[in-house]
Amino acid sequence: VHTTYSIDAFTLELPMMGLQGIHDSSMACDFARYCANLDFFSFNDHAESLTPDNWREQKQIIQQCNISNDDPITNDLVVFPGWEWTQIGTTKENHWGHRNVIFKDIQDLPARPIGSRTPETGLGIFDTTQQAVGARWLDPFNFKRYSDLNWLLDTVRNIPFCEDGVDSTELPLDCYEYARTPRDLFLKLDEWGSDNIVIPHGQSWGFHVPTGTSWDNRLNEMGHDSSKQVLLEIMSGHGNSEEFRNISAANFLQNDELSCPEPTDNFLPCCWQAGEMQKKRCDGLTDDECNARVELAKKYTLAGGPYSNMVFPEAKPEEWLNCDQCTDCFKPAFNYRPKQSAQYALAISNFESLDSDFQRYKFGFIASTDDHTARPGTGYKQYERRKMTFATGAKSEIWEYKIKSEDPNFPELPKITPGESQPDTERASSFVYPGGILAVHSEGRGKDEIWTALKNKNVYGTSGPRILLWFDLVNSPNGKVPMGSEIVMSQNPKFVVRAAGSLKQLSGCSDESIDSLSPKRLEYLCAGECY
Structure with a gap:
């Protein structure tokens, strides 16, 4: 789960978004215990924006939340510490994707989270959040809230980068540590020696994933460690990443040149739709000039990858129709990347590797919430879409950040560096869900038993319902x-x-939840409904 320690989560809760505000780590514990009635969850705020103070504070809250585990009779909730390594590439070759890193204990935790942003990238994907700070001049009654975001951005920017090439255990406590590749991350984790699991997360979610990205380029020592990456997330609040479909947003030719596929009965490539949109912008042009612009729109859309919406930045989201979407997948992730799916990962082999660890993937499958409002396990009931899913958007048009084009009838070449282009948030919000949930077959509800089940892959995931499953x-x-x-x-x-x-749910909350939280906090966190 994410709290507002994550920059994107903080931004999504600003007054301009019409939501509630701050959701800290203690709220996640209360939600898990009294709203969702979970047995366990993990914290996975973005390492790229976790300040040293927030990292230390979160460890203290985890310790307090886990106090009940000291008594085997009352151990009602286990919380695992961790972070998300949020890497985003500009091409299918340099994209590694997101990884959730979780640890068994707080005693042997690394001194600082290890992120993916580097000295060359600044805040990376989070650079776009700076735009929201300007809203304080339009909303003076909430001036401080927007200024707090500005403070957080400045604080993160001013954390000095740790020296490269130095053992992680010998670095200063208050520097920002980064790993450029999964291999770098694995090596740094090894330097600490603490027990950990690294979980690839949101793999088929094409919100930031370059076109053509595939599991193929990670089945090697640069992208995989079979002792750490024992689990794979196949469902989250961003949708399903399980199913493979023979669909593609682009055809890759020799020398990785791209061409636009024609649409089929069940798949519309965005490059093709961009051409159709351009045709409607050809008034007054000759046929030759119109056709040239159509081809240019297709070319720019292919080059723009996940930021293809910026080819026509003033276009309404509905003009893109359902392009690049999997139309027959179960709860599909947005801009579906089929070669990032779990089925594709299991189907491929690395025949060039002599090391059995890099010949095939051998994952156990899980699901997660990936909630950004400190609400782990939201899928117990289908209600309150804005609070219980990743659905986002400004509360009115006056707050929307609009990008003007020099000529709305002429296609533009998008910038593909994360943080420099505005992602397709409006359409992406149509592909968010209450989130999945992870189940384990363990010997008990204690931390040791749950961790052993995770390491042994005695797990499964659902799209939210608490289905019981045995597959022996x-x-x-x-x-x-x-x-x-x-x-x-x-x-x-x-x-x-x-x-x-799963058990049929009654409306409202249990007496235990009502007795444990004040009416105000219960409504703030649970929105009137509990498991």
Whole structure:
């Protein structure tokens, strides 16, 4: 879960967005315990914006939230510390994607979170949030709230970068540490020696993912560590990342040149739709000039990748129709990237590698919320879309940041560096969900038992409902083994599958929740409904 320690989460809660405001780490604990009734969750604020003070404070809150674990009878909630390594590339070759890093204990945590922004990128993807600071002049009654965002941005910018090439354990406490690649991240985690799990997250979500990005370029020592990346997220509040579809937003030719695919019955490439949009902007032009602009619009859309909405920055979102969307996927992620799906990851092999760790992916599958309002496990009921999903948007048109083009009838070449272009937030908000949930088969509800189940891949994920599922192999050489087990056998496998649907929910909240929180806090966090 994210709190407003994350810059994007802070921005989404500004008064101009019409939501509630600050959601800190203590609220996440209360929501998990009294609203969602969870057994466990993890903190995963963006490492790129976690200040040293916020990192230390979050560790203290986790310790307080975990106090009940000292008594095996009352251990009602386990909280794992961690962060999100939020890397975004400009091409399919240099894009590694997001990784959630979680730890078993706070005692042996790294002294600082390790992010992906580098001295060359500034705030990276979060640079676009600076625009929101200017709203304080339009909303003087909330001047301080916008100034607080400005303070946070300045504070993060002023954290000195840690010296490169120095052992992570020997760096100063208050510098910002970064890893350019997953391999760099893995090596830095090894220097601390603490038990950890690194979980690829939101892989098929094309909001910032370059066109053509694939699991292929990560099945090597630069992108994978089989001892750490034991789990893969296949569902979150950003949608499903499980299914592969033979669809593509671009055709890759020799030398990685791009061409625009024609639409099919179930897939409309955005490059093609950009051409159709250009045709409607051809009044007064000759056929030759119009056709030239159509081809230019297609070319710029292919080059723009996830920022293709900036080809026509003044266009209404509905003009793009459902381009680049998976129309027959279950709860699809926005701008679906099929070669980032779990099914594609499992289907590929690296035949050039002699190391078995880099020949195939062997993930256990989980789901998560990825909520940005300190609300882990929001999928227990379908209600309050703006509070219980990642849906966002200004509360009225006066607050919308509008980008003007020199000529609205002429296509523009988008900037592809994260933070320099305005992403397609309006259309993306149509592809957000209450979030998934992770289940484990563990020996108990304590921290040790849950962590062991995670490491052993005795896990599964759902799109939110708390379905009970057992999927056992019953004729292995080792006898009956649960999901997540790795078995070598020559005979056909036999499985026994059992499932039970999630419990039908009553309206309102339980007496325990009502007695534990004040009416004001219960309404602020749970919005009147609990599990």
